Amino acid sequence: MPDWTNDLPEAAQEFIAGRRLDEVECIVSDIAGVARGKAMPASKFAKQTHFYLPNSIFQQTITGDWANMEDQAFTEPDMILTPDMSTATAAPWTADWTLQVIHDINDQDGNPVPVAPRNVLKRVVELYNAQGWQPIVAPEMEFFLVARNIDPAHPIEPPMGRSGRRAAARQAYSMSAVDEYGPVIDDIYDFAEAQGFEIDGILQEGGAGQIEMNLRHGDPVRLADEIFFFKRMIREAALRHDCFATFMAKPIQDEPGSAMHIHHSVVDAKTGENIFSQPDGTETETFLHFIAGMQTHMPSVIALLAPYVNSYRRYVPDFAAPINLEWGRDNRTTGLRVPVSDATSRRLENRIAGMDCNPYLGIAASLACGYLGLMEKKYPNAEFKGDAYASDEGIPRGMNEALDLFDSSPDVRAVLGEEFCKVYSAVKTLEYKEFLQVISPWEREHLLLNV
Incomplete structure (x- = not known):
């Protein structure tokens, strides 16, 4: 050897x-x-x-x-x-x-190449470290298993399950729904064990063939590495069983989209204590500053959290995808959620990011917003109680608007790095221009002979 x-x-x-x-x-x-x-x-x-x-x-x-x-x-x-x-x-x-x-x-x-996504995340983590903080993240991965699709003009369909039927929708948390594609899940577990990765849990989500996989909390760069590896591994597991795994934000019409929820906490690098909690267990003002940073700066990084035109199809009310920047405790209709936890694990969940984002850039963008909040020491809006789907939309609803906000945010660009931001904007602008040249089936069906 x-x-x-x-x-x-x-x-x-x-x-x-x-x-x-x-x-x-x-x-x-x-x-x-x-x-x-x-x-x-x-x-x-x-x-x-x-x-x-x-x-x-x-x-x-x-x-x-x-x-x-x-x-x-x-x-x-x-x-x-x-x-x-x-x-x-x-x-x-x-x-x-x-x-x-x-x-x-x-x-x-x-010198580290500033446009490399992994280096962008390292840059943001180092800003926390310079303040004596260590950011901690815990990502949730949502994805769809779908039938093989070799014709881009053909709509995506759910996979054929073990029973011989297509995977059913609206079966969230159903164990029998997971069993329908159990062999794929078994390979995911086996591959993860061979790779030394720890899966916190796998469950059926609300879409047909949609799965959520939770990872343990830890260092942002290490967790982004794992998601990078996981996305490739899950695709390979699906191919073994005559189906595809897709991380598109919205692959199937009238089905919910796939998110990459990111749980955030920050600990003192010397003591290991969660800076979001007081010694008596109550929340700190620092926690509120972090939330305020998310509310203030999230619109400027949506271009990284929702990086494709398809990403914005996920932001639909009542499809388990928030379209607001409200925050609330144990409220899944808000874009920013404070989960039920004890004082040591007090955290904020960012529910805006899509699973189609680059994990390094999605986590870096989310952490950048929190960092700016910690430095600015502002306070968030009042906690939202009730159904936040009825609240005003707080995020851009299209790629063009998202890129405009990204380009005009000096604070975010300073944290992520100006050279990276220029390259990212150029790449995404070109992708958007390419998309605008494509004529969709909807346009041909409804406009060809009617207008």
């Missing part, structure tokens, strides 16, 4: 124990959250300390086009990628014995 494998995480060492490691996948997340990189024989990986990728991978749209930056030449200089061995994990769905390793991304002077 090569010496470098002695430094692998325990789960990775157990995966390759007694076996010949064939391949290592050296990967990073692009703007969309797609894994980019290189695969190489394990023998070659053992001999090299780094490899190169062009910085243009962060200017690529979801359709494969490239956004040009007006203030820089398109010369595609190489970035230096070095393995973060703490992220090494199995790729248990492959035909041979393969490990995946997320890489750190620096420029040729050794």
Whole structure:
């Protein structure tokens, strides 16, 4: 066994124990959250300390086009990628014995590349650390299992269940509904165990074939790494059983969308105490400042939490997706929810983010809002009691408006990094322009002969 494998995480060492490691996948997340990189024989990986990728991978749209930056030449200089061995994990769905390793991304002077999503999240976490704080997150992942769809013009359908029927909608928390696609869930559990990931729970959500998976709380970068890995792994588990897993925000008409709810708390780095709670267990003013930051700055980061035109189809009243920035205790109609908890785990749940967002950027954007609130020390609106779906909408309802707010927010851009914000805006603007060129079936059906 090569010496470098002695430094692998325990789960990775157990995966390759007694076996010949064939391949290592050296990967990073692009703007969309797609894994980019290189695969190489394990023998070659053992001999090299780094490899190169062009910085243009962060200017690529979801359709494969490239956004040009007006203030820089398109010369595609190489970035230096070095393995973060703490992220090494199995790729248990492959035909041979393969490990995946997320890489750190620096420029040729050794500085973190500011447009890399993982570096953006690290930047925000470091702002908390500079104040003596450690942010803690606990994400919830929602996704759909759907029938194979090889024709983009054909509507997406629920998968065929074990009973021979399509998965049923409106069966939230039903165990029998989960059992319908139990073999996929079994593979997800097996893959997660091989990768050393801990799943807090899996349940049936309200949509047909919609599943929610909860992860344990912890360090934001580590949790974003896990979601990055999980999304790939879940897709692979579904393919084994003749269906697709999709993380689109709204894949099926008249069904609820998929969110990535993010639970936030912040602890004192020295004492480990939750700064949202007083010694007597009551909430602190700091907690209210954090909520106020979310209310104030969330509209400016919706472009990261809802990154595609499809994302805004999820924001529909009474479809379990909040369209407001109200906050309330144990109230799922508010965009910002304070769950039932004891003092040590007091937290705020951001229910706005969609599952289609890049996990690094979604968590970074949410944390950025909370950080600004902690620094500004403002107070939120009064707690909302009752059905917040009836309240005024507080977030942009389309990609164009969201990008305008993102571009005009100097506070948010200072936290996330101006260079990243310029590239992100350019990529998303190009994607939106591409979308506007597409004529939909609705337009052909209702406008072709009637107007």
